[in-house]
Amino acid sequence: MESIVFTGGTSGFGVNWLYRLDSEKNAIFYVLGRDQAKFSNLVSFRPFKNTVHFIQCELDSFASIQKAVEEIKTKTNRVDCLINNAGVWSNDDKPTSQDDIELTLAVNQLAPFILTGKLLPLLKNSSCANIINTASFRHKDARVDLDDIQLMANFNxxxxxxxxxxxxxxxxxxxxSLLNNTQVSVNCFDPGIVDTPMLSQAFPSSLNFIFPMFRRLVARTPDKGAETGIFLSTKTHTTGGYFKDCKLKKPSKQAMSSSLSDWLWTESEKLTGFKYACV
Known part of the structure; x- marks a missing residue:
């Protein structure tokens, strides 16, 4: 029986992903979330086949992530699959995390960085573990400031x-690359434009009048958005890959930059105060 840790499983296409895995696998799930009542409502509406533990965790808090990891360790000594799916689209007021870090960076990058690192010993206890990170085709629109990762000078x-x-x-x-000689694989994927609450939040307010048509004609259903995540969760693949529509794809030139990945790793260590034991 597998042990699966899941973030972002109580909203958006993550719900569809979680229920599909529940229907296809014999597993124990550890679902990290901030809203116990929301999860309870989800379960009461549609019970799970497998055992599912809700783990209270606020991903904008390093202390909360640490507490969640400690709770997981009291329930299992092995993690076979870690799904880093939680994400936020902030607003131009530049909200910050509980650790006073720009919220989007804190939740979308630093939380997976520290959660994965702290669960790595349990992942290594599996005979064949995989880590799945949710990315996006919007990575092609990134403009990185090497001197200002939080975009403090010009936030958008x-x-x-x-x-x-x-x-x-x-x-x-x-x-x-760091786990190349281990039994742990790491991949990421683009779910596409998915009809979720985040899509509504991200859609330009000046174009709200066409949003219903956009949802109907362009956006994918949550089931479709979850497909590649499910694919990566249930099959053995290469490692270090970027997938879309269940196929390996080539990301942008920036995403292939080893110097940029080294910079990000160093910045993530500085901001979290956490270093991977495998480095």
């Missing part, structure tokens, strides 16, 4: 999101 919520999705790919490739 859309830019912060695009940058964070570039970071998801860079993190995936760097970690895959």
């Amino acid at each position: 919520a859309e830019q912060a999101y695009c940058n964070s999705k570039l970071y998801s790919i860079l993190f995936t490739k760097q970690l895959a």
Whole structure:
């Protein structure tokens, strides 16, 4: 029986992903989330086949992530699959995390960085573990400032999101390289434009009048958005890959930059105060 840790499983296409895995696998799930009531409502509406533990965790808090990891360790000594799916699209007021870090960077990059690192010993206890990070085609619109990863001088919520999705790919490739001689694989994927609450939040307010048509004609259903994540969760693949529509794809030139991935890793260490034991 597998042990699966899942973030971003209580909203958006993550719900569809979680239920598909529940229907296809014999597993114990550890679902990290901030809203116990929301999860309870989800379960009461549609019970799970497998055992599912809700783990209270606020991904904008390093202390909360640490507490969640400690709770997981009391319940299992092995993780076979880690799904880093949670993400945010911030706003131009530049909200910050509980650790006073720009929120998009904190949740979309630093939370997976520290959660993955702290669960790595349990992942290595598996005979064949995999890590899956949710990226986006919007990584192609990233504009990185090497002197200002938080975009403090010129903040823009859309830019912060695009940058964070570039970071998801860079993190995936760097970690895959570090774990090259282990049984742990790391991949990421683009779910496409998916009809979720985040899509509504990200859609330009000046174009709200066409949003219903955009949803109907362009956006994917949550089931479709979850497909590649499910594919990566249930099959053995290469490591360090970027996928879309269940196929390996080539990301942007920036996403292939080893110097940029080295920079991101160093910045992530500085901001989290956490270093991987495998480095």
